[in-house]
Amino acid sequence: MPYQKKEFPNRFTALQKDAMHNLLRTMIRIRTFESRVEELFLNKKIPGFVHLYIGEEAIATGVMANLRKDDWITSTHRGHGHAIAKGAQTDRMMAELFGRKTGYCKGKGGSMHIADFSVGMLGANGVVGGGFNIAVGAGISSLIKKTDQVAVCFFGDGASNRGTFHEALNLAAVWKLPVLFVNENNQYASTTPTSFATSAERIADRAKGYGIEGYTVDGNNVIEVYNAASALIEAARKGKGPALLECLTYRIKGHYVGDPEKYRTKEEVQKHFVENNPITRYINYLKDKNLITDAEIDAIQAEASSEIAAAERFAEESPFPEPEDALDDLFSFSPQEFPEAVR
Amino acid sequence: MPYQKKEFPNRFTALQKDAMHNLLRTMIRIRTFESRVEELFLNKKIPGFVHLYIGEEAIATGVMANLRKDDWITSTHRGHGHAIAKGAQTDRMMAELFGRKTGYCKGKGGSMHIADFSVGMLGANGVVGGGFNIAVGAGISSLIKKTDQVAVCFFGDGASNRGTFHEALNLAAVWKLPVLFVNENNQYASTTPTSFATSAERIADRAKGYGIEGYTVDGNNVIEVYNAASALIEAARKGKGPALLECLTYRIKGHYVGDPEKYRTKEEVQKHFVENNPITRYINYLKDKNLITDAEIDAIQAEASSEIAAAERFAEESPFPEPEDALDDLFSFSPQEFPEAVR
């Protein structure tokens, strides 16, 4: 479906070269992490279910570059990219995926529940659409505490059909909450093409039902995402209320690692990967404009590789939790304080 | 909020005089029933909670005149008008409100659960927004059984903020279900003005988010409602899919009988009652066009009064259920067949 392009102020051009490189660095770190996670899962180093963010890196990267550490995000089952872009450490992430004690959730969460509250990453979510109202609640906190913190809610095209989407956007709109709803339209919800399950021509069209702004951007173009997010997050921070930003992208990998992908052709995937790889596109742009050298790219890539290798080592060398650790963390109090509660 | 008026084909003018009078008859029957129910509630003849449809009669009447007996409707907590317009008998309704054995629900439901499945009235609902997906399910039945039955879902402005609204409209849209969603925007959800809780400028604007048609009409003008419903129900019946029709009206009475109504002034209510009483407006129209005589109006009024008086007598003279009747109706089978299930 076509969409009308909105021209956001091009704040990207005002960035220092370093900041521009940081966008690339984040995308490459995500890609490198995810690629290794895929292998590790297939090698049975990682149990559970893993949903990869490969091909969608520009969205988390472009949005998060506009957030402060004390801003919040809510994520989805496909949360690794969001976590990395928001500032989580890849070693503790990897340890979590490995089910180790040193993981962010001490091995209790795994991939589907990756989270780092200390950097405002309020958690991946195993329930599609479970994050909308958590983000709304964060926005309410900002209002109650009279801070200028902003919350960003990431969600899929499939998630846009959950009732929680509706209730969250409506409440955010009537209370003018500082929340940006970022739709990652990767054209599939599991096996189901977006157009089959989502009645709106564009998910951004749904904004009208809440009297808020809604825009669609090329989610494989990190600059477009950056500029749109910059404008909308600034508006939210200034009390202008929520907005809906639809980022068009494509899910390069299966829905989960191991997905037989019977519902689409290899050609379709290949075409998208070649034409729309957000990293390649951004590198080409930077090179075109002489904003980066091959050596710099290689350095970023090498750095990412060694970071992820170290993360893997950290995870591998970390101990598993003790079985009895499974009893901890249900409540704020300890078994000694309140034995009935933690039988 | 203003809205753009859509000109629907004026099918009303094609009606026989009888049919025109029937619209008035239905509105007056509803008004008479409701007015008496209010008194009976205040006289403690009716227990429970009662929500009156006074002032909103044009909507149920104008819509239902376009439905067949084998079409379905879902209703709200404010369901008496819907039931009457769909063809339920006022005596069995009144008996239900009185908690009698002869009531539609054998006294198990009361006002908030008034229903007559035999005429396709699939029930009032104590859960705001509980009817959306029931209507969707009825629409699916029509598809599966390949009939041309249509389902109409009535819902309030407040209900339009429930997640069920969103999921129902989206599913109806992607499956092109024969469902018409009729919003009764009576400007309040209990104590809360519509504009305070509902972010859309017009509830009909929400249609765009589902790629369907959405229109706003004057819900106090039975002719406008009739014409709009006629076009949209015909489209639904022909397989064109769902639509959203917002009918602007005003809740003349308190949210429930007994509401102290601290949230609005008597003047506001009076103004609406004088200016927007749908019955007066329709009578004036018919008289203006010489389509009805005073004698005919009086006859309709007298008929309605004696019908409702008879309904009251029926209810009053009906027995209460036996206490043990409270055990029946949980399942399709009897206690004898399946004692465990009905302990």
Place this chain on the structure above:
Amino acid sequence: MRTISFSQATLEAMQEEMRRDPTVFVYGEDIVRQGGIFGQFKGLPEEFGDRIRDVPISETAIVGAALGAALTGTRPVADMHFADFIGVAFDEIANQIAKNRYMFGGQANIPLVIRAPDGISKQAAAQHSQSVEGWVQNIPGLIVVAPSSPATAKGLLKSAIRQNDPVIFFEHKVLYPQKGPVPDGEYFTPIGKAEIRKPGTDVTLVTYSIMVQKSEEVAMELEKEGISVEIIDLLTLKPFDTATILESVKKTHRCVVAHEAVVSGGLGAEIAARIQEKAFFHLDAPVLRVGAKDRPIPFSPVLENYIAAQKDDIRKAIYAVLYREG
């Protein structure tokens, strides 16, 4: 001690906590403009401005946002209007709120309160009469409380607001206008502790919420017949105070559990199961349960009365565990 109503008592709790801590706020449907059906929010808008808020009819947002707010430095109190509507936000309660601390390895406190007016009142019928504590019994990670009097209402609500864990606060609609003694000054009713409302020696009656007073009435009547009933008011329903129950049962050797919710799958099941498990050889009779018959609550007064648990049901159960003729 003053004598104030249950709703007034909850209002005082709100006021005290909101004055003390600017991060406490409260929201729900139709609470600002009408001050709550029983005046339980009256005056808060004047004093606290937009720290008390009306919301759209959006229960998933109400409850889901409470989690988001709690995770980010505030202490939300969300009003459900009717406990029946907890079903609308059940995923938020069961899969988000209850699991958050655990599945994220204890990263955050979750100081939130969900106020849920429950119970049978005024022939409100099937969807407005429920006691739904049974719905959340099998969900680890929730604290559930249910006061039975103005004093416990105030004390428990204050404790709930201070708790760094999610608390569901069931308040019976019939209790709101009822008056009772409430201590002067600040006090807290501890979460997790049952109270012995009336000591007794012949039979233990475990109960909570509205059924406490019905139990007291029955006990008073039975006293005249020489039957001494010990009444335990649970106050916290999850996790409930097993120790106090067991201690009493080990003394009386007989136990009846009474609640307003339907019997099958109700909280009484867990209580009975646990008692027989931990005090089997102390029991001289089975633990009997009193509650509504296994039906939705019907509308007509005749039917409602028949389905609802009555004082007479409690009496009969007590006779039964004492092997007396009714």
Place this chain on the structure above:
Amino acid sequence: MRTISFSQATLEAMQEEMRRDPTVFVYGEDIVRQGGIFGQFKGLPEEFGDRIRDVPISETAIVGAALGAALTGTRPVADMHFADFIGVAFDEIANQIAKNRYMFGGQANIPLVIRAPDGISKQAAAQHSQSVEGWVQNIPGLIVVAPSSPATAKGLLKSAIRQNDPVIFFEHKVLYPQKGPVPDGEYFTPIGKAEIRKPGTDVTLVTYSIMVQKSEEVAMELEKEGISVEIIDLLTLKPFDTATILESVKKTHRCVVAHEAVVSGGLGAEIAARIQEKAFFHLDAPVLRVGAKDRPIPFSPVLENYIAAQKDDIRKAIYAVLYREG
């Protein structure tokens, strides 16, 4: 008898019922294009066209629409993808579907089936590992079943589809690929009837779903030690077959209940409560319950194993009711 998988058995049930009755249809997320994760819907699109349908991620619509469809002359089968998501549609289940017949005075049949794959499998963690039958135990008006084998899966699913009442069909994810004997020709497993999987004399083991096979393994091992276990496979969890349980307990005088769900507030509570109520003087030991520890299901295999109920827990409970040293 043939040997087919559990998922194949449910597929046969669907095929037979959809062939017989054109008003039976099935829908859910991602069931058409992939035929169900375990092939449990494979081939249905080819044979039945749009009587099998993929839906948007909209569980309230999925479940709510099932009610609307059932009321208007069709027999919907709705797939929940994961039982965990029942929470999303809880109002639809608890307040609409379960109450419809009763609160409207018996006006309509409600022939609908909600298929809900449940249980612990593959470290799916807190939100994808639950057995949630405990959530719906306190809701009158629902029928809840849980097959334990290919044969009972087919027979129960056929019965569920023919039933004129709402049925929740819990199918354990670990069972899908497992194979077992299934009768040739049409047959039905009756709703409301438990089956004695293995007769025994020393202790009654009440169980269902995945725990039936674990129970059988334990029973086999205990047999060697001279302990004779009678295994009752509930099959219908609500309303469950109290008569069969009581009969067995009156013979063995001892009982253990085992399920995968967490213990507190689980179905075991109701079973234990009811047994001690109705067979108090037949019991030589308390009814003990085996289930997951009261925590969400954690991710890491070490933790998951520790929280989940193991065969050893069943064994220990049996020793305990027999007063034997483990």
